[in-house]
Amino acid sequence: MTDAGGSWAAVGSGERTILHVDMDAFYVGVELLDRPELVGRPVAVGGTGARGVVASASYEARAHGVRSAMPTAQARRLCPDLVVLAGSHPRYAEVSTRIMAIFADVTPLVEPLSLDEAFLDVTGVRRRWESPLALAAVIRERVAASEGLSCSVGIGPSKLVAKLASQAAKPRPTATGPVVVSGGVRRVSQAEQEAFLVPLPVGALWGVGPATERRLARLGVRTVGDLAALPHDAVAQALGPNLGPHLRALANGVDERPVVVERDQVSIGHEETYAVDLHERAEVDRAILELADGVSHRLRTADQRGRTVTLKVRFGDFRTVTRSRTVRAPTDDAAVLRAVAGALADDVDLTTGIRLLGISVTQFGLAGPEQLSFDDHAGDQGPGVSGAGCVGSAPSVARPSAGDVTHAIRRRFGHGAIGPAALVARRSGAKGSGGGAGGAPDDPTGDGSRKV
Numbered sequence: 001m002t003d004a005g006g007s008w009a010a011v012g013s014g015e016r017t018i019l020h021v022d023m024d025a026f027y028v029g030v031e032l033l034d035r036p037e038l039v040g041r042p043v044a045v046g047g048t049g050a051r052g053v054v055a056s057a058s059y060e061a062r063a064h065g066v067r068s069a070m071p072t073a074q075a076r077r078l079c080p081d082l083v084v085l086a087g088s089h090p091r092y093a094e095v096s097t098r099i100m101a102i103f104a105d106v107t108p109l110v111e112p113l114s115l116d117e118a119f120l121d122v123t124g125v126r127r128r129w130e131s132p133l134a135l136a137a138v139i140r141e142r143v144a145a146s147e148g149l150s151c152s153v154g155i156g157p158s159k160l161v162a163k164l165a166s167q168a169a170k171p172r173p174t175a176t177g178p179v180v181v182s183g184g185v186r187r188v189s190q191a192e193q194e195a196f197l198v199p200l201p202v203g204a205l206w207g208v209g210p211a212t213e214r215r216l217a218r219l220g221v222r223t224v225g226d227l228a229a230l231p232h233d234a235v236a237q238a239l240g241p242n243l244g245p246h247l248r249a250l251a252n253g254v255d256e257r258p259v260v261v262e263r264d265q266v267s268i269g270h271e272e273t274y275a276v277d278l279h280e281r282a283e284v285d286r287a288i289l290e291l292a293d294g295v296s297h298r299l300r301t302a303d304q305r306g307r308t309v310t311l312k313v314r315f316g317d318f319r320t321v322t323r324s325r326t327v328r329a330p331t332d333d334a335a336v337l338r339a340v341a342g343a344l345a346d347d348v349d350l351t352t353g354i355r356l357l358g359i360s361v362t363q364f365g366l367a368g369p370e371q372l373s374f375d376d377h378a379g380d381q382g383p384g385v386s387g388a389g390c391v392g393s394a395p396s397v398a399r400p401s402a403g404d405v406t407h408a409i410r411r412r413f414g415h416g417a418i419g420p421a422a423l424v425a426r427r428s429g430a431k432g433s434g435g436g437a438g439g440a441p442d443d444p445t446g447d448g449s450r451k452v
Helices: 026-034 072-078 089-106 123-128 132-147 159-168 193-197 210-218 224-229 232-239 243-251 281-301 334-345 402-413
Strands: 018-023 043-046 054-057 083-085 110-114 117-121 151-156 185-187 268-278 306-315 320-331 354-364 390-392 431-435
Touching (some): 026 054, 026 089, 089 110, 132 185, 151 159, 159 185, 193 224, 210 232, 268 281, 268 306, 281 354, 320 354
Antiparallel strands (some): 018 117, 018 151, 110 117, 268 354, 268 431
């Protein structure tokens, strides 16, 4: 599907050039940098407990049928030699930040989708590069040289086509390792996109989930080409006046969505699903300490502070409740988050056990001047209660707080270099999922299975 020379000449003056760069087995790849003895073996990152789920799998594991979002128990049955690693979101975030900086050096128009993929609009920087294929090769070389990781690049006139092209450029899994296809790059020009889209399964389109795919199947629609040829009224009647025409437009290659450089974060948080339900208050307290520590780290990494702290609880019978409280001033302090979430958890009934706990922070803002009260104490004395349902954070002081020092050490030596003493022996068998600043290994896209 690529033009012979791969030059910019094949691109019309008014045609956009969008790249979709997707890291290859990102979480596993990062883990293998620290565990080179596992290179060439079937490896997965994910939960190891009874409820564990695979977040990422090496190509050797994929050759056995192991896939992301698959229960770890099922993955082990498919591949008895599978090595399952718990993973480290902070480590992935650090590597992702450096990779995104490489993209930003190519073009200022970069839209990260998750830790391991992004859209790049390179329409305005064509003069800097010999051809789109040469540019894609440069990106792959720089990522490999800087991080020792590989990526696949799709090139197209729209986000839709670029995303699908990168999927076509993905390595093929074999028991002996990945087989790179077309140099890890696939280009689809405006003139070629119809031939490229027509044979693809309709489920490849953004917005076509299992339910929509079943409804389309009843109309005899199996491929993107089938949907593109369906009359407008028929698809609108089958899928609704909004979704139907939208999907039909995508099937015909119409996708005007721009590359959005910045996205406003509305929340930053983290949650854990536990292999064994929590029934003891001490277990809950320790879990809240761990969550508060993780959310504080994410807030500081994102340079954010928030006023509203929300505790999410899912019980053993799958009932889910949330409780929120607002503090006086925006905070990123782990001690404040722990105190607020702990107070919210005091009213939680442990009878049925807790399957999942989560802490998130919203209402971002900058910490400003604060009027002290007689209830406030200098130093890290924890939050003081102020007003109905409001909790105040400890006042700022000239000397660095314990949180500042902890964050500085982690930035220099890694997340595992320092942490609360109570978390030294970390509970095993838990799998994390996060939001806002970045998803955890269970949710690599960070937004609940984003599909483009």
